[in-house]
Amino acid sequence: MGGIWWLAVTVMIATYTANLAAFLTAARLNSGINSIDDLASQSEIIYGTVADSQPQSFFENSDSDPYRRMWSMMQLEEMETMVHDSTVGIDKVRKGGYAFIWDSAVLEFAASKPPCNIRTVGPVFAKIGYGIGLQFDSPYTEGFTLEILHLRQAGKIEQLNKKYFTGECKDTSSGTAAGESTINLSDMAGVFYCLFGGFGAGLLCIIGEWCWASYRDDDRSLCRSFHRRAVLTRKDCASNSTCCQDSDSGEEVVVYETQSPAQNNEQRELDYALEKQEHPKTLQISIKPPSTMI
Numbered sequence: 001m002g003g004i005w006w007l008a009v010t011v012m013i014a015t016y017t018a019n020l021a022a023f024l025t026a027a028r029l030n031s032g033i034n035s036i037d038d039l040a041s042q043s044e045i046i047y048g049t050v051a052d053s054q055p056q057s058f059f060e061n062s063d064s065d066p067y068r069r070m071w072s073m074m075q076l077e078e079m080e081t082m083v084h085d086s087t088v089g090i091d092k093v094r095k096g097g098y099a100f101i102w103d104s105a106v107l108e109f110a111a112s113k114p115p116c117n118i119r120t121v122g123p124v125f126a127k128i129g130y131g132i133g134l135q136f137d138s139p140y141t142e143g144f145t146l147e148i149l150h151l152r153q154a155g156k157i158e159q160l161n162k163k164y165f166t167g168e169c170k171d172t173s174s175g176t177a178a179g180e181s182t183i184n185l186s187d188m189a190g191v192f193y194c195l196f197g198g199f200g201a202g203l204l205c206i207i208g209e210w211c212w213a214s215y216r217d218d219d220r221s222l223c224r225s226f227h228r229r230a231v232l233t234r235k236d237c238a239s240n241s242t243c244c245q246d247s248d249s250g251e252e253v254v255v256y257e258t259q260s261p262a263q264n265n266e267q268r269e270l271d272y273a274l275e276k277q278e279h280p281k282t283l284q285i286s287i288k289p290p291s292t293m294i
Contacts, residue, residue, distance in 0.1 A: 016190055035122035039099055040066035040073075047099035048074055048081025050089060055101055058126050087171070093118050105165070112167030154189070 033039050039047055047070070049055040059071040074081040083089040090110050091099035094117055100107070102122050111118050134141055151157050214229040 013191075016194070018186075018187055020190075033099070036070075036125055038122075040070050045099050046077060046080055046124055047082065047101060047184055048089070049101045051082040052084060055126070056104075058294055090118070108165050109167075110154070112165055112169050114168055116169035255284075 030254065033042065033045070039045070049059070059067050059074065062068055062071070083092060083100075086100075086102050087107055089098075089102060092098045092105075093100045094115075107120050111120055117127055134144070210233075211226075211287065214226050
């Protein structure tokens with residue numbers, strides 16, 4: 001019976017794993033645009049940037065795919081893809097059917113503010129840092145550098161980022177790479193349902209077997225059978241595992257007493273007869289002493 005149960009558990013785990021893998025694959029395929037590669041491989045949504053800007057120069061001078069392919073698409077529909085400034089591009093995104101490529105700081109700030117109908121997707125690409133322009137060999141260069149490093153180490157930069165880039169809108173960024181899907185606790189809930197369901201089914205089977213055995217012992221009084229079955233169960237637990245103290249070594253030795261099924265039945269009949277006290281003086285039952293193993 002135990003082997004059949006473990007086989008059923010193995011089949012259930014394999015089935016659930018296959019279904020979970022299929023679910024995550026379907027979710028990844030149907031998740032829309034999650035990266036620059038997804039944007040370049042589709043044609044339903046047009047995309048662009050600010051005309052005569054640094055992002056346009058990046059696409060125009062890039063020799064790698066998909067940036068070169070995206071620049072070709074932008075040139076085909078230049079009137080629709082290029083905008084005059086970032087405000088026009090963000091407003092065009094809110095109307096739908098358009099993806100605006102621009103500075104991540106500006107886009108994250110716009111996505112964190114109402115009406116909360118836009119979001120940024122995918123990782124940042126073509127990273128270009130900000131800088132403070134100073135005169136060559138300026139005496140203030142070292143001071144600015146040390147102070148910026150001090151603010152970063154003290155966490156002030158992170159505090160300013162949370163202050164100005166965390167607005168009323170939630171989930172403004174996908175925060176995942178291309179086609180990446182994560183497993184949440186809700187996705188694994190079925191495993192726990194099967195686990196606790198198996199525990200509950202096993203407990204019900206044990207209770208049912210115990211009640212059926214009690215009923216077969218004495219069908220004249222079910223309550224009396226329950227009581228006697230509980231007494232016999234307690235005695236079996238006490239007799240099958242006992243603990244004694246070794247006087248020489250001072251260590252505890254556990255002695256397991258084993259009995260054959262026939263001896264168990266004879267012992268139970270004896271206990272039942274003694275409990276009912278039916279002719280205890282004329283009772284003659286021969287019981288072979290149980291073998292012991294230390």
